Amino acid sequence: MIRKEFDKLLTLLNIAGEVKGRKKFQKIIFILQQKGADFKENFFFHYYGPFSYDLQFEIDDLVESGLINESGNVNFTYTLNESISSTLDINNSIYSYASLIHKLNSQPSPLLELVATMCYLKVNGYNDNEKIEKKVKFLKPNLVNRYKKGAFSLLAELENERIKNFV
Amino acid sequence: MVDKKFFRDPIYNFISFDKEKDKVLLELIKTPELLRLKRIKQLGVSYYTYPSAVHDRFSHSIGVSYLIGVIYDRLNVPKIISVIDSDGESHEIDKDNFKLLLQTAGLLHDIGHGPFSHAFERIDNLDFKHEKMMINILERDSIRNIFENGFQDEFLKQHAVECIKQLINNTLSEYWANEIISSQIDADRIDFLLRDAYMCGVEYVSFDYEWLLHNMRIEYIPSENRKGLIIDAQKGLHSLESFIISRYHMYEQVYYHKTTSCFVNLLKCIICRVRDLINRECLGDLCIFDDSIVKFLKDQSDIDSFLKIDDNYIMTYISLWAEKSSDDILKELSKCFFYRKPYKMIKEIRGDKLFDRNDYDIISKYFNNDQKRDCYCLEDSYIFNPYKDEYILGTKPAKEAEHIWVNVKNNGIKDLSAASDLIKALTNLTTKTNRAYVHRDHYKPLIAMGLSHD
Numbered sequence: 001m002i003r004k005e006f007d008k009l010l011t012l013l014n015i016a017g018e019v020k021g022r023k024k025f026q027k028i029i030f031i032l033q034q035k036g037a038d039f040k041e042n043f044f045f046h047y048y049g050p051f052s053y054d055l056q057f058e059i060d061d062l063v064e065s066g067l068i069n070e071s072g073n074v075n076f077t078y079t080l081n082e083s084i085s086s087t088l089d090i091n092n093s094i095y096s097y098a099s100l101i102h103k104l105n106s107q108p109s110p111l112l113e114l115v116a117t118m119c120y121l122k123v124n125g126y127n128d129n130e131k132i133e134k135k136v137k138f139l140k141p142n143l144v145n146r147y148k149k150g151a152f153s154l155l156a157e158l159e160n161e162r163i164k165n166f167v
Numbered sequence: 168m169v170d171k172k173f174f175r176d177p178i179y180n181f182i183s184f185d186k187e188k189d190k191v192l193l194e195l196i197k198t199p200e201l202l203r204l205k206r207i208k209q210l211g212v213s214y215y216t217y218p219s220a221v222h223d224r225f226s227h228s229i230g231v232s233y234l235i236g237v238i239y240d241r242l243n244v245p246k247i248i249s250v251i252d253s254d255g256e257s258h259e260i261d262k263d264n265f266k267l268l269l270q271t272a273g274l275l276h277d278i279g280h281g282p283f284s285h286a287f288e289r290i291d292n293l294d295f296k297h298e299k300m301m302i303n304i305l306e307r308d309s310i311r312n313i314f315e316n317g318f319q320d321e322f323l324k325q326h327a328v329e330c331i332k333q334l335i336n337n338t339l340s341e342y343w344a345n346e347i348i349s350s351q352i353d354a355d356r357i358d359f360l361l362r363d364a365y366m367c368g369v370e371y372v373s374f375d376y377e378w379l380l381h382n383m384r385i386e387y388i389p390s391e392n393r394k395g396l397i398i399d400a401q402k403g404l405h406s407l408e409s410f411i412i413s414r415y416h417m418y419e420q421v422y423y424h425k426t427t428s429c430f431v432n433l434l435k436c437i438i439c440r441v442r443d444l445i446n447r448e449c450l451g452d453l454c455i456f457d458d459s460i461v462k463f464l465k466d467q468s469d470i471d472s473f474l475k476i477d478d479n480y481i482m483t484y485i486s487l488w489a490e491k492s493s494d495d496i497l498k499e500l501s502k503c504f505f506y507r508k509p510y511k512m513i514k515e516i517r518g519d520k521l522f523d524r525n526d527y528d529i530i531s532k533y534f535n536n537d538q539k540r541d542c543y544c545l546e547d548s549y550i551f552n553p554y555k556d557e558y559i560l561g562t563k564p565a566k567e568a569e570h571i572w573v574n575v576k577n578n579g580i581k582d583l584s585a586a587s588d589l590i591k592a593l594t595n596l597t598t599k600t601n602r603a604y605v606h607r608d609h610y611k612p613l614i615a616m617g618l619s620h621d
Contacts, residue, residue, distance in 0.1 A: 004291070040289040042296060044349070045337035046569065047391050057550040061599065065520040087524075124302070124336050125253050125329065134255025138340055 006067065008039060009058060011094040013068055013080040016105045020077045022059070023048065027112035028104045029055055034119045035161065037097050043120075049113040049140075050120045100161055107154065114143045114151040115158070129155075174229060178361045182233040188263070191271055191317030192232060198313070199474070200278055200304055204228055206477035210363060211283040212430040213421060215507055217367040220421075224277045224284070227362055232274035234354040238347055239266045241380050242396075250322075251340045253329055264320040265344070271314075272331045272348050276355060278304050281473070282481040286434045293442065294467045302332055303470055343385045346396045351571045352379075352410070360413055363421060372416050374409035382406070388572055388580055400573040400586050407573065408589050415593060423549060429509045429604045432545040437485065437504060438464075440497045440542065452494035454487045496542050503606070510545060510604035513613070513620045521546060521601045522619065529618045533609070543606040544613075549599050 012019075012029070019025045030050040033039045041054035059078070062068045069079045094101075104112065117140055118132050126132045129152060137144050143151075172193055174182040184192050195201055204224040213220040248265045250258050260268070279301030281287040287295045304310065305328050314327040323330065333339040334348050347354060357376050364372035382403030388395045398407050421427075442464045444452050455461065460480070462472040488494075488501035502508065514521055522530075534540035571583040584591045605613055614620050 005289075038292065040291075042298070047342075047393065054550065057599075061548070061550055064518060064599075120336070121338070124332055124338065131253055131255055135251065135253075135338070138251060139338065 005040070006058065006062060007088060007092055008037075008094050009062060010067060010080060010084060011088055011092040012101060013078060014085055014088055015095065015098050015101045018077055018079045019105060020075065021109050022056070022076055024105070024109045024112055025059065025078060026051055026055060027109070027116040028101065030116050031104060031112070031119055031158065032094075032097055032100065034123060035097065035100060035158065038093055045117075045120055049117045100158075103157070107150075108147075110143050111147045111150050111154065114140055114147050115154050118151060118155050119158070176226070176230060176233075177365055178230060178358070179233060182229060184233075189267065189270070191267060191313060192274055194313045194317055195271065195274055195310070196229070198309055200307070200310065201225065201228070201274070203474060203477055204277060204280070206479050207280055207282060207284060208478055209284065209359065210367075210421070211285055211427075212434060213367070213424070213427050215430050215509075216424045216427045217369075217421065220363070220367045222362060222366045224280055227359055228274050228277050230358040230362060231276060231354045232270045234358050235269050235273040235347055236266060238354055238380055238383070239269060242343075242347075242383060243385050248341055248344070250326075250330055250333075252322075252326055257340075258322045258326070260320055260322060264318065264323060267318070268323060268327060268330055269334065269344060269347060271327065272334045273354055275301065275305065275310075275331065276335065276348065277301070282476055282478050283431075283434060285431070286438055286481070290435060290439055290442070293438075293464070298335065300470070300473060301335065303468070304474075305331060307470070342393045343395050350396065351569045352383075352396065352398075352407075356414070357410070360410070360417060364413065364417060367421050369417065369420060372413045372420075374413050375406040376410075379403055379406040379410060384574075386574065386580070390580070395572060397580060398571070398573045398583075400575045400581075404573065404587060407571065407583060408587055411571075411583070411590055411593065423600070425512055425515070425602060426509050428547045428602065429512070429545065430504065430507075432547050432604070433500060433504050433510070436542050436545065437488075437497065437500045440494070440500060443538075444494060444497065449494065452492050452497060454484075454491050456487075460484065496538060499606075500542055508607070510543075510606050511610045512602055513605045513610060513618070514603045515600060515621060516602075517600050519601070521603050526619050529613065529616050533613055533616055533618075543609050545604045547602045547604065549601070 019028065027049065029039050029041060030043050030052070033041070033043070041052040041058070043050040043052045059068070063070045067081055067084050069081055071077045071079075114136065117136055121132050121135055126135055133144075133148070170186045171183045172186055176182045186193065202225070207224045208214065208220075209222050209224050209227050210217075210220045244262055244265075246262050247259045248262065250260055252258060277297070279297040279299065281295065281297060281300075287293060288297065311328060315324050318324045318327055330339065334345055337345045337349060339345050346352075349355065360372065360374075361376065379398070382399040384397050384399065385394055386397040387393075388397070398404070441453060441460070444450070445461055445464050450461065453461075457475070457480075459472040459475040462469050463476060482505075485501045485505050488497050489505045492498040492501065503510070530540060530544055534543065572580050573583050573586045575581050575586050584594050
């Protein structure tokens with residue numbers, strides 16, 4: 001059933017409380033996917049880093065169905081519709097990523113954009129930090145100057161992050 | 168007589184590749200990896216709805232490779248192109264060699280597709296994406312050897328795989344080159360629209376692609392601080408509008424046809440059921456004559472097994488399961504698929520959710536079995552349709568969305584929807600449709616229990 005597909009996103013919002021910004025939502029899902037979370041959305045590399053139309057459509061659909069709330073005009077904030085929370089399956093595998101979700105959600109969007117870009121390069125053959133830095137200097141020159149240190153630090157944390165199996 | 172290899176093609180009439188300069192392409196066409204695409208239908212199960220839609224991904228791949236050449240030759244491409252390798256070093260490639268690289272990427276872009284094009288995609292606990300599989304197939308020695316022997320450029324001999332990965336992943340430093348391969352107006356889309364429309368017999372889908380390409384240029388896009396593909400609005404706007412409207416019509420009439428969508432979902436159900444039986448080690452229910460499918464469903468990184476699985480392979484299994492499977496659900500699903508017995512559409516709704524909680528309770532109560540419920544009551548939504556059109560369906564265009572840029576006289580470079588009232592109207596249309604299908608045996612009982620329906 002389709003609701004099962006949506007439940008992963010709804011569970012993420014239930015854990016996060018709120019997600020500020022479409023970009024942040026996109027980058028969090030992408031990074032979680034790289035850490036093994038069973039999100040099925042297809043991402044491609046856009047000028048603004050990994051981006052998924054699937055995810056954009058799904059979020060729009062959840063908003064239109066009233067399952068999540070969207071507030072704001074340009075910078076959107078997403079929260080779960082309160083009445084949905086009690087209907088979610090507490091055994092959803094996304095709960096095992098709770099601490100990572102909190103960590104990512106507390107980061108500024110541009111930093112997540114840079115980290116998501118680095119993750120994207122990593123899964124596409126850029127296997128050491130020196131190579132990644134050279135490439136992101138070209139792909140994200142503005143972000144590299146400001147967020148390089150924080151991004152590499154978060155990237156290292158992500159590599160060490162162990163996902164506990166949710167029981 | 169020029170030494171060329173010619174292919175007859177219903178879209179472009181003649182496709183030709185130079186036997187010497189384009190050796191890489193001609194060698195790739197002979198590989199088992201590419202020949203496999205002859206056994207994968209471009210439109211999956213659409214032939215159940217449009218009987219002549221039986222064209223394959225092989226002819227599409229050749230078409231894309233050819234069209235990339237046509238686009239390239241008309242663009243203001245620089246004589247030397249710089250490429251940054253994975254060590255961060257810059258390499259210069261001349262215009263002709265770079266063209267061959269792009270054509271090679273075009274030829275291989277669909278090489279990772281599974282049977283019926285999308286049957287294995289977006290299935291729970293199955294780690295399969297055709298883009299990822301394509302990258303893995305590129306690494307095979309058989310492909311690398313062709314690159315080493317076929318490219319004349321020394322850098323490409325060793326690094327073509329890496330460059331193609333960058334092209335497919337949109338991370339090549341020359342962004343306009345990525346856009347020829349993958350963007351809102353790339354060679355892939357142009358070819359599949361023309362080819363699919365022709366093979367389906369949908370005559371109202373057409374656009375003047377040659378005029379469109381004639382008015383395409385590489386220019387600087389200020390808002391994204393990069394060079395990209397631009398259409399001259401004064402001359403090319405109308406052919407661009409036809410292109411978008413063609414996409415819209417194909418989406419409505421072909422890609423998201425209700426019967427086709429039903430069979431796509433039914434096929435996914437079959438794959439899910441087979442996977443579950445394998446996980447439960449009920450192999451006796453599966454009439455195994457070749458274990459490639461078992462190996463692949465257990466391990467999606469098993470490329471050798473994957474390459475053996477094509478439309479014919481899956482259809483042979485389905486015909487067996489329809490007659491001989493001892494698993495009742497798999498047998499029934501396979502019968503419905505093989506003998507073309509679509510489920511009955513119980514509800515279709517635009518821009519709203521299908522069922523409320525009461526409806527879901529009725530469905531669960533009726534089936535009283537999660538497995539039967541998931542197999543005999545299917546839900547479908549535009550967002551899970553593999554052919555969805557991002558440009559038309561994005562009701563709230565995100566900053567990150569891919570744009571089609573046009574150069575408007577005295578007004579600079581604008582997104583297409585800002586330059587064309589027609590496209591602006593189309594992007595605001597709600598074409599988001601959700602549907603529910605029920606196995607014919609369960610249609611009347613569910614309605615009798617009060618399930619909301621059309």
